[in-house]
Amino acid sequence: MLAAARISVARRLPTVFVARYTDGRVEGTVAQSKGFSKKEKAHEDEYIHRHEMELLQKMKKQIEARKKELEELQAQANELAGSYKKE
Template sequence: MLSRVTAIRALPRVAFVPARFASSQVEGSVAQSKGFSKKEKAHEDEYVHRHEMELLAKMRAQIEKKKLELDELQKKHEELEKGQK
């Protein structure tokens, strides 16, 4: 019997690369535009302002807590002074 040898041929690989569309804008020009820059700065400023307001609120709460502690200590100090006299 005759044996048949079949050769498997490798097909050439075709790489599909998306074509870039020509445009009038340079790459990254959106990020450099004035409108985008102003909007981004406004968002950053809003975030910083909100963050600073949160920190101030925490500090005010801590100050009030320390004032209460100080008042209690002053009362105890006055009681101790009255007891010694």
């Protein structure tokens, strides 16, 4: 009889788990203030700007290196073309 009671109790347990999600708001008055949000956005914007400037400088260095390489190849091509015209 005791075993039958345990089975019936187990059958009454909910089988579906409902997940509860937050709405994205952060607890606390500081996180909700507009001044804090503006300051945080300003810091993020500054970081992104610095990162983009570093990438731009890196790209400019790569362009200069490729220009140098192109000039060297062009000089070699001109040298070879000049030697063929002499023959």
